Amino acid sequence: MMSPQELQSTEESRFQKAFQRFRLVQETVSAISLLGILGVLLLNSLTGQKIQRANWEYKIESVPDLIFEEVMDEMGSDGWELAFARRANNSLTDEVNYEVIFKRKN
Structure with missing residues (x-):
């Protein structure tokens, strides 16, 4: 049986690992979103299309x-x-x- 200190240490370790996985997913989603936006902007500039406001x-x-x-x-x-x-x-x-x-x- 684990002592309360060992149990707390194990729980903290599990929490840290879960938090690290969460941060990795968050950073991956952010990177994919940024690449998507950059891709759209690049495609727009290559095709020469300009966004015009209606007068x-x-x-x-x-x-x-x-x-x-x-x-x-x-x-x-x-x-x-x-x-x-x-x-x-x-x-x-x-x-x-x-x-x-x-x-x-x-």
């Missing part, structure tokens, strides 16, 4: 409630995409409009 053009309109659908169809056929809309009531005139923001790629 957007924006348009803000106030559209009367009665012709909202007509205006939406017209703007869509011109290549505009609805980015935001909210219904707004004018308390002075009782007029109902939509405040809209459209966007399209340049």
